[in-house]
Amino acid sequence: MLPVPPLPPIGLAGDWCxxxxxxxxxxxxxxLQGKGGSAEILFERCAVGRLRDAYPVGLHDVEVQVRACTEDMLPSLLVALTAALGHADPRCPRLVLSRPAADRAFIAEAESAGFRHVVDVDLGSDECSLLAWEPSWASPADADLDRVPGT
Incomplete structure (x- = not known):
């Protein structure tokens, strides 16, 4: 098995402390403390965290667990986090958010920040929706998934 790379320090640009x-x-x-309020975030490599068996994880995939955040601050925070992670770990192909499947408001806010719903999974203690954000280099495939390439 390949060793999971360490997670580099994450820093946010702008007015975030x-x-x-x-x-x-x-x-x-x-x-985190920003103009719109505060948040508590956990970043973890998916390959060693609670999502390691939930989907085919990559060694550089990172889960972000938003433990506390004001709802109106969430989209701007997620946009800042995707930029920060891309800068800290340019080899990260996927930032994964997990949230209880019933939390439709959070999921809608995450989707407005560029995340897309991927799958619902059972983590043993609860059912979660997994949402992913991928940089453009990680998903260069044709976005028309209903068409077979070359046909």
Whole structure:
């Protein structure tokens, strides 16, 4: 098995203040303060975290768990997080958000920030919707998934 790369420090540009409450080789627990309020975020490599068996994870995939955040701040926070992760780990092909499937308001806000619903999974303790954001280089395939290439 290939070793999972460490998660580099995540920093946000602009008016965000970051305080790391804990950090390990593959995870970071952050408290963020921005113009619109505060948030608590956990970043974790999917290959070693709770999603490792939920889908075919890549070594550089990162899960972001939004533990606390004001709803009106969520889209701008997610946009800032995707930019920050792309800068910190340019090899990361997928930022994955998981949320209880019943949390439709959060899912709609995440979709407005560029995430797309991928699949609902059972993590044992609850059913979650997985949403993904991918940089343009990670998904160069034809977006017309209903058409077989070459036909």
């Amino acid at each position: 970051i305080e790391a409450s804990s950090r390990s080789r593959h995870a970071q627990d952050l408290r």
